[in-house]
Amino acid sequence: xxxxxxxxxxxxLKKLSEHAEIYAPTxxxxxxxxxxxVNNYDDWTLDYVRTTNSVKDIFFxxxxxIMRYKNANNDLNIEPxxxxxxxxxxxxxxxxxxxxxxxxxxxxxxxxxxxxxxxxREKGALITIACEKPDQYCFCTSFHSSPxxxxxxxxxxxxxxxxxxxxxxxxxxxxxxxxxxxxxxNATEKSGIVENYKSMKTPIxxxxxxxxxxxxxxxxxxxxxxxxxxxxxxxxxxxTFVCPTCHxxxxxxxxxxxxxxxxxxxxxxxxxxxxxxxxxxxPRPTQVERTRQRFMHKLNYFKEKYDKYQCVxxxxxxxxxxxxxxxxxxxxxxxxxx
Amino acid sequence: MSVEFKPNIICFxxxxxxxxxxxxxxxSRMKYPATIRIIRVPCSGRVNPTFVMKAYQKGADGVLIxxxxxxxxxxxxxxxxxxxxxxxxxxxxxxxGIDEKRLRMEWISAAEGVKFARVMREFSETIxxxxxxxxxxxxx
Amino acid sequence: MMNMTEKMxxxxxxxxxxxxxxxxxxxxxxxxxxxxxxxxxxxYDEAKSMIIDEFETxxxxxxxxxxLGEVGAGAVExxxxxxxxxxxxxxxxIRRLVVDNIILRENLVIIGIPCNGLIDPKKANKLLGEEAQxxxxxxxxxxxxxxxxxxxxxxxxxxxxRCKKCxxxxxxxxxxxxxxxMDDMEVSKDYSAVEEIEKLxxxxxxxxxxxxxxRCIRCFxxxxxxxxxxxxxxxFDITEPEMLEKTVATSEQFMFHFIRAFHVAGRCTACGxxxxxxxxxxxxxxxxxxxxxxxxxxxDVDEAGIPAEIEPLGEFKLDDPxxx
Numbered sequence: 001x002x003x004x005x006x007x008x009x010x011x012x013l014k015k016l017s018e019h020a021e022i023y024a025p026t027x028x029x030x031x032x033x034x035x036x037x038v039n040n041y042d043d044w045t046l047d048y049v050r051t052t053n054s055v056k057d058i059f060f061x062x063x064x065x066i067m068r069y070k071n072a073n074n075d076l077n078i079e080p081x082x083x084x085x086x087x088x089x090x091x092x093x094x095x096x097x098x099x100x101x102x103x104x105x106x107x108x109x110x111x112x113x114x115x116x117x118x119x120x121r122e123k124g125a126l127i128t129i130a131c132e133k134p135d136q137y138c139f140c141t142s143f144h145s146s147p148x149x150x151x152x153x154x155x156x157x158x159x160x161x162x163x164x165x166x167x168x169x170x171x172x173x174x175x176x177x178x179x180x181x182x183x184x185x186n187a188t189e190k191s192g193i194v195e196n197y198k199s200m201k202t203p204i205x206x207x208x209x210x211x212x213x214x215x216x217x218x219x220x221x222x223x224x225x226x227x228x229x230x231x232x233x234x235x236x237x238x239x240t241f242v243c244p245t246c247h248x249x250x251x252x253x254x255x256x257x258x259x260x261x262x263x264x265x266x267x268x269x270x271x272x273x274x275x276x277x278x279x280x281x282x283p284r285p286t287q288v289e290r291t292r293q294r295f296m297h298k299l300n301y302f303k304e305k306y307d308k309y310q311c312v313x314x315x316x317x318x319x320x321x322x323x324x325x326x327x328x329x330x331x332x333x334x335x336x337x338x
Numbered sequence: 339m340s341v342e343f344k345p346n347i348i349c350f351x352x353x354x355x356x357x358x359x360x361x362x363x364x365x366s367r368m369k370y371p372a373t374i375r376i377i378r379v380p381c382s383g384r385v386n387p388t389f390v391m392k393a394y395q396k397g398a399d400g401v402l403i404x405x406x407x408x409x410x411x412x413x414x415x416x417x418x419x420x421x422x423x424x425x426x427x428x429x430x431x432x433x434x435g436i437d438e439k440r441l442r443m444e445w446i447s448a449a450e451g452v453k454f455a456r457v458m459r460e461f462s463e464t465i466x467x468x469x470x471x472x473x474x475x476x477x478x
Numbered sequence: 479m480m481n482m483t484e485k486m487x488x489x490x491x492x493x494x495x496x497x498x499x500x501x502x503x504x505x506x507x508x509x510x511x512x513x514x515x516x517x518x519x520x521x522y523d524e525a526k527s528m529i530i531d532e533f534e535t536x537x538x539x540x541x542x543x544x545x546l547g548e549v550g551a552g553a554v555e556x557x558x559x560x561x562x563x564x565x566x567x568x569x570x571x572i573r574r575l576v577v578d579n580i581i582l583r584e585n586l587v588i589i590g591i592p593c594n595g596l597i598d599p600k601k602a603n604k605l606l607g608e609e610a611q612x613x614x615x616x617x618x619x620x621x622x623x624x625x626x627x628x629x630x631x632x633x634x635x636x637x638x639x640r641c642k643k644c645x646x647x648x649x650x651x652x653x654x655x656x657x658x659x660m661d662d663m664e665v666s667k668d669y670s671a672v673e674e675i676e677k678l679x680x681x682x683x684x685x686x687x688x689x690x691x692x693r694c695i696r697c698f699x700x701x702x703x704x705x706x707x708x709x710x711x712x713x714f715d716i717t718e719p720e721m722l723e724k725t726v727a728t729s730e731q732f733m734f735h736f737i738r739a740f741h742v743a744g745r746c747t748a749c750g751x752x753x754x755x756x757x758x759x760x761x762x763x764x765x766x767x768x769x770x771x772x773x774x775x776x777x778d779v780d781e782a783g784i785p786a787e788i789e790p791l792g793e794f795k796l797d798d799p800x801x802x
Contacts, residue, residue: 031759033693052758053695062695063726136510136609203609232516234540236699238757252724265724268697273715322703322755323536324508324515388713388721391736395729408796418794425776425801426743426769426791433675433768434732435684473684474732 002166002177003187004157006046009164012183013041013090016176020086020125023058025051034058034089044091046159049135050314054244055089055096059120060103062241064264066116066251071258081116087124088176095140095314097128097152099244105306106247116264125172128153129164130197137315138202139328142209145312148197158193165193202313208328214303216338217296225333230291232323237268239317239325240294245310248274269293295330345399345465347374349458350389352382354412355447356404362451370458373465374402381405382443383416387427390441394474400440400465402457407445417445436473439464482530482591485656486563489589493561494522499587500558501545503538504528512599512613516541530563530656532615534596534638537751538562539571539705546581547708553582561587566646570747570785571705573651577785578745580708583651590652595633595641602636605629640750643668643763645783667781672767691731693758700752700762706742713737735765743769744790748783 004012013022022037024044032048034057070077104121107114131138131147140146150156154173157164166184168174177184240246250267253260267274270291275284284290302310311327318326351357357378363370379385382405390401403424405417424443432438444457486504493499506517506527514535519525542562548554553576564572572588575581597620602610608624615621620631643666649655675683698714701707714722714734722734739762746766753763773782773790776799782790 028689028693029759029761031693033758052693228518231518231541231544234699234702234755236702236755237697238699238755241695241697242757250724254723254725263725265726267724271698271715273717318510320757322699322751324510324513326509329509387740388733388737391733392721395733415794418796418798419791421798421800422777422791422794425799426772427740428801429772430736430739430743430765430768432680433683433765434687434736435680435682437680474729474736476727476729 001187002168002184003160004164004166004184006162006164008183009044009090010041012180013037013044015180015183016088017041020088020123022088022090023055024090034091046091046129049131049133049138050093050095050316050319051091052242052316054242054314054316055092055100055126056103056244056247058087058089059100059124060107060117060247060249062266064116066262066264068261069259084119084123087120088127089124090127090129092126092128092153093131093314094128094147094149094151094153094156095138095145095312096244097126098140098143098145098149099152099312099314100126101152102245102302102306102308102310102312103247105308109306125154125176126152127173128156130156130158131200132159134200134202135315136203137319138313139204139208139315140313141202142204142206142328142331143309143311143313144209146198147200147202148194158197160193167194204328208331210299210309210331211335213331213334213338214300214309217300217334220334220338221292221296223337225330225337226292226295227288229325229330230286230288233270233287233291233325234323235270235272235287235290236322237270238320238322240268240270241266242316242320244314244316245298245312269297291325295327298327299331299334343466343469345373345462345470346397347400347402347458347462347465348393348398349374349376349402349404350379350382350385351376351446352405352412352417353378353380355406355410356382356444356454358448359404359446359450359454362448363454364451366451368451368455370455371462373462374458381411381413381416382420383411383413385420385423387423387430390427390431391474394436394440394471395476397475399468399471400442400461402461403441403443404446404454404457405443407447410447434474436471437468439468440471482656483528486528486530486589486591487525489654489656490519490525490528490561491522493587494525497561497587498558499561502528502561502563503541503545504563505530505535505538512610528563530591532594532597533613534598536755537568537571537703537705537749538564539568539575540703542572542575542581542586543705543708546585547575553579553585555582556585559585559587561589564588564590564649564652565593566644566648567593567640567747567749567751569649569651570646570783571749574705574745574747574785575708577787578708587654588649588652590649590655592657593644593647595644595647596638597633597636598638602631605631605636638754640754640763642666643748643750645748645781669767669771671761672764672771675764675768687732687735688728690760691735692728694726694731694734694760695758696726696731696734697757699755699757701738703751703755704742704746705749705751706745706747707738709741713741735760735762738762739765739769742766744773744782744792745785746770746783747785 026043034051065081068079107117150169154170156167248267276282298310393401411417428438446454502519505514508515512533514533576583602622606622606624610622612623618633770782
């Protein structure tokens, strides 16, 4: 087992930046965001429970150029996007890392895969920091995870006094440590630190663990409860955009004359124009259907397809929802009712 | 070899006065810089501040709104409303960090071909001095 | 505060029995301990969980568009009315909807409650250094108890940001007033934050806003929570012409925030809800405040936040200033 002194983190980031783009949590006007570090490798912070934007931003960015096209004299010229650079995300939380596995299911599994996402994933590494103090919004323990979980990460750092205990999870992680061996130190004493983190409980605990809820939800398409929570919903895309597992996107062309570019951007099932079809028909015309769609997707459809719930309990949607639509509330209510 | 900066200037000209004023300047064979692109609008009151932002976004270095003199509006009061909007828009743009000199408003009547040409020359000069606008402008 | 809740429930029962209301909108406890969320009751039994206290609440007026507004028809007289719990900020928002001809005042039953500012439990947690288990409010002193520590906090310190900028603490046209305001909250016109930005150089200002806007994830929460944003079809949802593209480049962010702020200029009631709901804490109040300040300065308006029949941008004076 290795350890990494806190005072050495900046050094590590600087070293890594020689080959890769570095993303780390930084404070920006009082908000903690996972942002790209350029020559400011001391700016990373530990003073956060969760970053406002999830690690999804790095591998499946809100805005991604797919191609550019030029049409001069009937000669169509298509330019592929610029090749991606290696990326290292530092200071990711275990829930976010676990969320990446869910995105992998969507984008990489099956006959077809998403080449942009695949390339980003292959060139990306996740260095996770276990949570010292989950807050009242956290409920990862309800989804078979914990503040010290290693799923999805390449390296997990467990905070101790003035250092981190380093656990390499994947080969990629091991290589990364090996390549920067001079920055890490050998940890001699083996203590129960890692186990402590793994057995830590969040305040909600596993009270809202969905269990076999998906089976029961199958017949609850017309449950009046959807109407009840949808009445509150304002219809903003807040919850879906901060969610590390939501992955709906739209592809749009921005053209000027015969030239243009095609981009992929996030879209949200909470927006009224998301389902709008040609001819102005909207199969989900009110917030009731849209709210139901969000929860059914997370708690039913995704589970049917990939045998996992599409939620990691990071608590972002819960913290950010202006009107208190709470996924744990939905789960507990449905469990009681059904 | 340095290439001289040629600004892109969008002029929203009201149909009844300023656009005719531009016509006047043209038929009188007056010269004004070719950096100006005129967009005809029914009235200066039609100019939504959104148009101005859109112009900057799509590559304009300066925007000029030209309308009838106060009291002369074809629709009686359109230019007064435009004026209020313009006052707020310039101040707001400055607040966001876009140079206020890049937005200008002028009253030009149908008979003022000379004024039209003069204003265009002046404005083009100001913008040339300021250089290209890179703020709130979309990347190529 | 229990007292007030009981008073309210009594009034609600009365309304459902005698006054022919079909719906009452109020607050109830959310899943989180101190969260207060909008509640909708179609009969008295459903209303029993409603509560009035001093914790942060969202605005309710926006829901009236969905519950009472008729798409495309303007305001129409309804046979059944809707009751709503209202504080000063909510009252201004309701007035906004009435002035904009989205709803009719006659269709509403307003239960007014006094407000001396709401408290933000997140701030209390921060001051306490742990998660508060119990928060009791006694006029101006708040007692926050955690598992380990407990602390007395001055209410001013943990006041909700938007309450600090409150311009209306009373409900003027309520049908039922539960209690008079204990003491009039000081209505402040404070533009120091806006002036702070104005003092910067153009470059600094641009950098400041670029940094703020680049954080924006375009969730449209600021629009969806705003009562002044009551267009039938929002310009951001229109694809032809596409004023705002879906891409999230810096220029698009400037475009978005410029349009949003301009569309509520002179109509914004300064409730501060947009700033509160923003997930990435963009200081939208500064943008709205800038317009408010300029309107008051340029067009000789006393208080630009109070909805009036004619809006500052919907009228003109012959002697408006000329600044060029």
